[in-house]
Amino acid sequence: MLPFLLIQTRADDAVAADELRSTTELGGFGAGELTTLRLDRVLDAGRPASGPGVAALDWAAVLAGHSGVIVGGSPFNSSDPDELKSGLQVSVEAELGRLLDVVMDRDVPFLGACYGVGTLGAHQGAHVDATYGEPAGAVTLHVTEAGRQDPLLAGVEPRFTAFVGHKEAIRALPGHAEVLVAGEACPVQMFRIGAHQYATQFHPELDLEGLLYRLEIYADHGYYDPAEAEELFARVRAATVTEPRKVLDNFRRRYAR
Template sequence: MSSTRLLVIQPSRTNPPAALAEWLRDAGAELDVVLASEQPLPASLDGYAGVVCLGGEMSALDDLRHPWLASVRKLLAEAVTRNVPTLAICLGAQLLAAATGGVVRPMEDGPEVGGRLVAKRDSVGTDPLFADLPWTPDVLQFHSDEISSLPAGAQLLASSPRCQNQAFLVGTCAYGVQFHIETTTETVLEWAAADPEAAERAPRGGFTRDGLDQLHEDLAETWKPFAQRFVRLAEEGPRPNGSLGRNLPLV
């Protein structure tokens, strides 16, 4: 049986696919990882069964300093219009929202950081990725921007007190999650060292190695099966036409 080929867009060296890559490969996926800031992105999604877009330290519309962001948004818009299963994480979720008509802005009260809980919405129903999650799954937050308005027709899947739009679905199978599920302890410690002021906003005043090790054990318990479900979704092929149709605004 041939493996399921996924395009993994990595906007920054600081945010590798890490644990998520291991989970996806274990589920039978073949990953083409492209470091978007240094390598050319494919011209289209031909040949790919799904897309994963990771996070990074830049803002979703910071094209002046990072002109390649426009190409990422274009591919994410293509994924939605072609009904290609997509998982967009943190900055990736913001890029997905911006590419399809949503609004991204800095958080008014500063960054949301640390191990947190998000709450599923009743609207998840029988969703193939979210239905089997706990009602309040553990996540890792490390972001200073937020999606203040979802694209027209998008479905809200999870929220938190500080950030309303924590997870959403655009069209039939393009998922955005504002939080991180893919990290390792080492990755997060590097983020904390690079931005100690933001790291101090984490619960109990910051990050410890023991605390992060425990958090990542909890994340794996919930989000590894989620990643496996995403591979199965990609294996099924393009979904029926979604609610956003074929004419999406590209920012």
């Protein structure tokens, strides 16, 4: 079997390691079935500067050796004003844009979690902004009619609880996108482009241990009010989150080759 590729954009080594742990466990990946690519390291490793027209990676060659691509969460927001983006963020976005060019051209299976909504959505013409941001926590979502027919949601309950925490979200999708999961505070929680490219606003790759760890690490990054941390942590611990991992597991099962 060709491994799947987890692309990470977090510069924090400990958080990236925990993301790999939770993705591996929740997706049911065995030894050698999930490889990682730390895009922040690639772009800081002395390679040619990545920007418009300048590629750091041969994505066609990279993807040829993998069953599919997973993009994890990120400290970056696609909808940030350009003047506020760091040089690394600009390079990461340019590189992910080139990745998605190849993904769409070659119909490579793709699953973007949280940050994947902004990357895949923006690439496909969606309007991404802060209108439907959600504070960190657990929310109730529902599977749409289209979602009930989609193989990545096989076995997922019609209504389920998931972990979220994001400053930006999809405000409007292009006509060729299909909404698969929706929420009250954030209408687009999962969508599909074509037959094999997906993005979720919720976190199928994040368990309770990982969420609590990230909440501690990113306490001052605006995902929640630090003064309410104790109450937030208690609510998160009390939530029963069983369904989102099925999306990740279904992705692995469907596209392993």
